[in-house]
Amino acid sequence: MISVISSEWYKLRKSKVLLLLLVAPLVGLFIGMSSSLGDIGAINPWYEKLVMMNFTYAVLFLPLISGVLASVICRYEHQKGGWKQLLALPVTRGKVFLSKYVLLLLLIFVMQLLYLVSIYLVGMIGGITEPFPMDIVWKTIVGGWMATFPLIALQLWVSIAFKSFAAPFAINVIFTLPTILVINSERFGPYYPWGQPFLMMNIGGSAEDFFFVPWDQILMVVGGSFLLFFIGGYLYFQRKAI
Amino acid sequence: MIFPLIQSDFLKIKRKGMWLLCLIGPFGVVALQMVNYGVRKDYLFEQMDDRWLYYLLNINTFTPLAIVLGIVILTSFMSSIEDETNAWKQLVALPVSKRSVYLSKFTVISCILFLSSVLLFLFVFGYGLTLGLGEDIPYLRLMEYSFLPFFAALPVLGLQLWVATISKNQAIPVTLGVIGVIFAYSAPLLPDWMIWKWPALSNDWGHAYINALLGIGFGVLLYLLGMVDFKRRDVK
Numbered sequence: 001m002i003s004v005i006s007s008e009w010y011k012l013r014k015s016k017v018l019l020l021l022l023v024a025p026l027v028g029l030f031i032g033m034s035s036s037l038g039d040i041g042a043i044n045p046w047y048e049k050l051v052m053m054n055f056t057y058a059v060l061f062l063p064l065i066s067g068v069l070a071s072v073i074c075r076y077e078h079q080k081g082g083w084k085q086l087l088a089l090p091v092t093r094g095k096v097f098l099s100k101y102v103l104l105l106l107l108i109f110v111m112q113l114l115y116l117v118s119i120y121l122v123g124m125i126g127g128i129t130e131p132f133p134m135d136i137v138w139k140t141i142v143g144g145w146m147a148t149f150p151l152i153a154l155q156l157w158v159s160i161a162f163k164s165f166a167a168p169f170a171i172n173v174i175f176t177l178p179t180i181l182v183i184n185s186e187r188f189g190p191y192y193p194w195g196q197p198f199l200m201m202n203i204g205g206s207a208e209d210f211f212f213v214p215w216d217q218i219l220m221v222v223g224g225s226f227l228l229f230f231i232g233g234y235l236y237f238q239r240k241a242i
Numbered sequence: 243m244i245f246p247l248i249q250s251d252f253l254k255i256k257r258k259g260m261w262l263l264c265l266i267g268p269f270g271v272v273a274l275q276m277v278n279y280g281v282r283k284d285y286l287f288e289q290m291d292d293r294w295l296y297y298l299l300n301i302n303t304f305t306p307l308a309i310v311l312g313i314v315i316l317t318s319f320m321s322s323i324e325d326e327t328n329a330w331k332q333l334v335a336l337p338v339s340k341r342s343v344y345l346s347k348f349t350v351i352s353c354i355l356f357l358s359s360v361l362l363f364l365f366v367f368g369y370g371l372t373l374g375l376g377e378d379i380p381y382l383r384l385m386e387y388s389f390l391p392f393f394a395a396l397p398v399l400g401l402q403l404w405v406a407t408i409s410k411n412q413a414i415p416v417t418l419g420v421i422g423v424i425f426a427y428s429a430p431l432l433p434d435w436m437i438w439k440w441p442a443l444s445n446d447w448g449h450a451y452i453n454a455l456l457g458i459g460f461g462v463l464l465y466l467l468g469m470v471d472f473k474r475r476d477v478k
Contacts, residue, residue, distance in 0.1 A: 020417055027424055034431045060427055064420045072413045163326055165412035166319035169419075170263060173311045174270065177304065181274050185281065 004091055004099040008073065012103070017072050024057075024065065024111040025118035031056045032122030045128045050140065050203050053119060058144055058198040059179050066108055066148050067172035070155035071165045073100055073107075078163045083242040097156070097237045101230070104152050105145075112141045136203055143200030143211040146218070150193050150225035157233030160240065190217050193225040247338055247346035254323050255350070260316065264354045267312050268362035271304045272369050279373060293375040298387045301366055305387070306441035309395045310426045312358065314419030316351045317399070317406040325410070330477045344469045348403055355392055355399070363388035386450050387443070393454035394440035396461025398422060401437070404468030408475060 012018070032053045077083045086096060120132060158168040175194050182192045189195050190213065199213050200222075211218060255261075278300065279286060290296035324330045334340055367384060402422075406415040425438035432439040434446055440457050443450040 016411070017413065020413060023417055023421065027421065030424070031428065034428060056424060056427060061420065061424055064423065065417070068413055068416050068420065071416075075411070075413070164319060164322040165416050166315045166322060167259070169318070169416055170259075170315045173315065174266065177270065177307060177311070178274060180304075181278055 001095055001099065004095050005102055008099050008103045011076050012073065017069075020065070020069065020072065021107065021111045021114060024061070025114040025121075027061050028053055028057060028115045028118030029122060032118065033125065044130050044133065045126070046123055046130060046133050047136075047203060049119065049122055049126070049128070050133075050137065053122065054140055054144075054201040054203065055198065057115065058147075058201040059183065060176065062144060062148060062197045063151055063176045063179070063194055064169075064172060065111070066104070066152050067155040067159075067168060068165075069107055070104055070152050071159045071168050073103060074156070074159040087242060093238050094234065097160075097234050101153065101156055104156065105149070108148055108152065109145050112145045116141050139211055140201040140203060144197050146211070147196035147200045147222055150222055150229050151197075153226055153229035153233055157229060157236055160233065160237055191221055193221060196222050243338065244342050244346060244349075247342055248349055251320075251346050251350045255320070258319070258323075260319065260354060263312065263315060264358050265361065267308045267358050268365050271301060271308050271362060272365040274304055275300055276369060283373075293373075294370065294378070294380050295383065297370055297373065297375055298366070298380075298383055302387050302391070302443065305362065305391045306395070306426045306429065307423055309355070309358075309391055309441050310398055310422050310438065311419065312355065313351070313395060313399050313402050314416060314422070316354060317402040318412050318415050318419075320347050320351060320403070321406040321409075321415075322412055325412070334477050340473045341469055344403075344407070344472045347407070348399070348465055351399060351403065352396075355395075359389050359392040390443055390450050390454040391441040393461075394443065394457035396457045397437040397440070397464050400461050400464025400468055404464065404471065407468070407472055 032049055077086055087093060116137060119137060123132065155168055155172060158171050162168055179192065179194045179198065183189045183195045183198050189199065196213075196218075200211050200218070202212055204212075209215070275297070279297075286296065286300070287293055324333060333343060363384065366388060367379075370379075370384075402415055402419060405418055406412065409415055422438050425432060425436060426441060429439045429442035429444065437457075437460060439445075440453040443453050445452055
């Protein structure tokens with residue numbers, strides 16, 4: 001299993017894909033620097049920045065870019081019969097699917113860490129003197145990461161299914177755009193998987209919950225949709241004619 | 243000479259779901275407002291005296307995003323049709339100029355986007371009528387908010403088509419597109435010279451048609467730049 005993951009890693013290591021991860025902090029810097037909410041009555045200037053940056057980042061950027069990454073790590077196999085070569089090796093299809101998924105998780109985690117750095121930089125450039133609220137920030141970083149689990153499972157599924165980048169991206173867009181409206185709704189917001197990255201990164205959410213949303217919502221919506229998409233993709237890949 | 247090329251490009255996108263996207267885009271934009279108005283119609287009616295205008299402004303929060311994303315998808319799709327089977331070589335080996343190959347791609351995508359704008363107009367108008375937004379239907383504004391974003395987005399089309407045709411790895415244009423969407427979404431914060439701001443139809447002068455004119459001008463410019471670059475480039 002480890003060897004399958006490391007072979008996936010070798011395919012990526014020297015490619016320009018790692019530059020893709022740098023887009024996240026740049027976008028973070030852009031959102032953080034370009035706007036100011038004015039006084040929203042936050043107790044601390046860091047909170048103001050966090051509310052503002054996490055919104056655009058989690059609603060649009062994170063779901064969209066994680067879909068792009070999913071397509072990227074299937075690219076080698078789609079070119080020139082790579083699936084045939086890969087699956088002719090003594091590996092099971094399940095292991096290939098799982099290791100691609102694990103690698104995606106790691107990439108997105110790294111991206112989240114880089115985004116964390118960009119939050120810090122925005123604050124430094126903006127001359128915020130209060131101590132960095134690490135106890136809140138790490139929760140948004142990890143929470144946002146966990147919320148992408150189901151999304152990348154679906155994106156991996158459709159990326160394996162389609163050769164082109166455009167088709168998985170189109171599906172991603174169709175689900176991601178409505179998020180802007182859905183998260184406003186008290187009733188439907190908590191049940192929309194694409195809204196979870198925002199809800200779990202929204203420090204304005206309910207403060208008594210650990211990840212700003214109730215645990216049963218995480219388990220039910222994130223966990224449930226993760227199982228659905230992951231098992232769906234897994235079974236699809238088992239049966240796919242390559 | 244250009245018409246057979248355009249025909250062949252239309253043939254290539256047949257039954258690939260592109261026409262479906264052309265329908266989903268405008269329908270999605272209006273459907274989101276159907277949900278919005280369905281859930282909190284009374285609240286939204288109180289926001290502004292001119293209910294039609296407020297409705298159109300609501301529509302226009304999603305139109306730029308849908309157009310920019312649509313452009314990203316269509317351009318990347320057009321070029322991956324050729325990439326997948328290594329068809330660029332065969333295509334330029336035909337007795338057609340590289341310039342017309344590029345022009346044909348641009349034309350086909352513009353046609354699809356324009357058709358989307360027509361559909362957007364029809365959907366917005368149709369749903370607006372059922373909402374009971376008042377007797378005075380602002381036809382001119384309706385046309386503005388349906389068609390001007392398309393013209394204002396032409397520079398984005400020029401840029402994305404350029405990047406998509408010259409990139410072997412479609413991750414590059416798609417990532418650029420994602421960044422573009424973030425820009426389009428943050429339009430009110432951007433300076434007026436950024437092309438991603440234009441589809442939102444807001445500017446310091448307060449006239450929406452300026453964005454469309456700028457869009458056409460810079461769209462042609464970026465198209466020409468892309469075409470010249472494509473012509474000089476070696477096809478691998």
